[in-house]
Amino acid sequence: MDTFIQQLINGLMLGSIYGLIALGYTMVYGILRIINFAHGDILMTGALTTLSGMQLLTQHFPHLNALVVLTIATLLAMGVCALLAMGIERFAYRRLRNAPRLAPLISGIGLSVLLQTCAMIIWSRNPLMFPQVLSMDPIAITAGDAQHPPAIITVTGIVTFLLALSAMAGLWLLVGFTRLGRGMRAVAENPRVASLMGVNPNRIITLTFAIGGVFAALAGVMMASNYGNAGFSMGFLPGIKAFTAAVLGGIGNIRGAMVGGVLLGIIESLGAGYLGELTHGVFGSNYQDVFAFIILILVLVFRPAGLLGERVAQRA
Template sequence: MDTLIQQLINGLMLGSIYGLIALGYTMVYGILRIINFAHGDLLMVGALTALSGMQTLTRYFPAISPLAALTAATLLAMAVCALLAMGIERFAYRRLRNAPRLAPLISGIGLSVLLQTAAMMIWSRNPLMFPQVLPMDPIAVTHGSAAHPPAIITVTGLVTLALALLAMAGLWLLVEFTRLGRGMRAVAENPRVASLMGINPNRIITLTFAIGGLFAALAGVMMASNYGSASFSMGFLPGIKAFTAAVLGGIGNLRGAMLGGLLLGLIESLGAGYLGELTGGLFGSNYQDIFAFIVLILVLIFRPAGLLGERVAQRA
């Protein structure tokens, strides 16, 4: 039972990060019907920007507290990634809206390579240590025993899970109960009709990319805080897994992206944990990445629309 609870905790923490990134994929797809494969690299830009921001603040303001520096650096990273996402939409995707579907896909892959190369030139190719601001001391969740250690969680893990769930709930409220959310739903249904009703589709699409960039930056800071490092390539694999989570939940559906992220994190954690036990440690955490792609293959074969399907209507 202690092992099960520990794997559930690990899975929820990991899945919450996947869910945040998956929201960016599903919002863009719901409106434009394209997959922004450069979205995962916004996570990397957010983490490295936050790291540079913290270093700059502590250099020029030595008296600043580490928590205040992390908060300010996170807000800076979110602003930078939002502006970068808006630039990506304006210069890489706007002219390709009516192009064949393969064109935006190739553009996104090219942008991903460009962002990784630029990050490698700015921050170097070596992994950089990310400051551990929040306490990493383990907090026992269960009592455990001599044979089985208790399930644990850290303050960083708790904050990560809480922030992710709050961000997801906030986005859902934004989409369902605000004027911007109504505009996003209208453009997703039919951009031409929405423009006739006084909605500016270009503005809605740009803001959608910006919101996705905000969430990607937050996910990047959370991931770097949990693992204690950041690098130019850190966003590629989480981005692919978040895309898998979006497909699992039903790409184009916000609740599906949240559900898919949490489920994928749980599948990875439980699969790697119990596979390691069953094989005596031969297979374990080093093989957890395969579960995401197994899930993607199975979903595409047996339920291409995802668990919650896609509620976006066909355009006229």
């Protein structure tokens, strides 16, 4: 039971990050029907920009509290990633909206390589240490015993989960109860009709990319804070897994992205934890990536629309 609780905690924390990243995929797909494969590298840019911001603030304002420094640097990174995402939409995707579906896909992959190369030039190829501002001291949740250590959680893990949950709830309220959200839903339904009703599709699409960039930056800071490092390649695999989470929940469905992210994180953690125990450590956390792609294959084969997605009939 201690192992189960520990892996469940790990899965919730990991899944909340996946869900936050998946929101960027699902919002863009819901409106444009394209997959922005550069989204994971926006996450990477957010984490490294936050790190640079913290270093500059610490250098020029050494008496600032570390938590204040992290907060200011994260807000700065959110702004940078929002502008980056808006630029990606304007220069890489806008002219390809009516192109064959393969064209935006290739454009996104090319952007991913370009962003990683730029990050290597700016921040070097080596992973950089990310300051541990919040406490990483373990907090025991279960009693445990001599043979089975107790289930633990950290302050950083708690803050990560609560921040992700708050961001997801905020987006749900934004889409469901604001003028911008109504515009997003209208453009997703039919851009031409929405424009006739006074909605500017280009503005809505640009803001959608910006919101996705903000969430990616926040997810990047969460990842870097939990793992203690950041590097040019840190966004690739989480980006692919977040895409898997979006497909699992029903890509284009905001609630589906949240549910898919949490489910994927729990499945990965439980699978890696119990596989490690059954094989006495031969297979374990190093093989947890396999579970994400097994889930992706199964979902695409048996339920392509995802758990919360709806099957849409194709017009003749």
